[in-house]
Amino acid sequence: MAINGDAVYKFKKIAAVTSSISGSRYFLSGSRTSSTLVSLYENGSLLLNTTTPDSGSIPTPKMCTGAVCDTDTAATDYGSLTDKFTCWGGGLTAAQHLTLHDLVQAYQASLGRSSA
Amino acid sequence: MYREWKRQAGDGFDADAVAYFTAASITSATEKSAANTIIVGLKAEGIWGSMSRIYLRSPTSLAACLMCCKSLTSQTAVNSPSFNSSGLTYNGTTQYARCTIGPSAASEVTTDSSTIAMYMNQGDASGNYMVGSKSKPETDFMFLKNGLVA
Secondary structure (H helix, E strand, O other), X not given: OOOEOOEEEEEEOEEEEEOOOEOOOOEEEEEEEEOOEEEEEEOOEEEEEEOOOOOOOOOOXXXXXXXXXXXXXXXXXXXXXXXXXXXXXXXXXXXXXXHHHHHHHHHHHHOOOOOO | OHXXXXXXXXXXXXXXXXXXXXXXXXXXXXXHHHHHHHHHHHHHOOOHHHEEEEEOOOOOOHHHHOEXXXXXXXXXXXXXXXXXXXEEEEEOXXXXXXXXXXXXXXXXXXXXXXXXXXXXXXXXXXXXXXXXXXOOXXXXXXXXXXXXXX
């Protein structure tokens, strides 16, 4: 089994990066919730906050799952993984990240495909 | 008995859940119950309204798996990611699924407000880009990665 070490949530120019080692990661999430706060979560729990001001812009290419798209028709960075749930949108609080984890975990369990 | 009849008729489910079942041709009672529960929960916690796209990765079919339960829009599968009842599997080299919009076109995403979340298999290898969009040249990003940033 791979060791799930580093993880990143990056928005505009600022990234929340962790080198936390966990062998049980199955749910990864991140949010930007203010002009200086980017947060990264593992299995619903906060891994770290990055508090750096950011003057970048929101990217325009269509959002992709399993890859990062740099145009509306092409991707350059890929992932080898099984996607059982994905969402994206506006910022969530730490409490909402935990609740989201709990709801998704319950959904997966109901379908008999829990990763926990 | 009346409650069961109402549920079978769709009245027992959230209206957005019913619309999703219809659009994705979901007929499994187990899946309907699970999807309704998470949709109702997301709404109750204020998460539903904040999200631009929510993919429950339905076990019903590839088409259902690619459908957003909120917008009822479908992703485009590129280079045939594998579908089975566990979800969608990407090969790490060519396969992905593309949404109908990017972050800048999503009203929920603002300059200081954004989120990405993904549920995967425990032990899916690190070094994987999971979800994202980035501008060219590489100055602006919105991505989630299980691994160190390049």
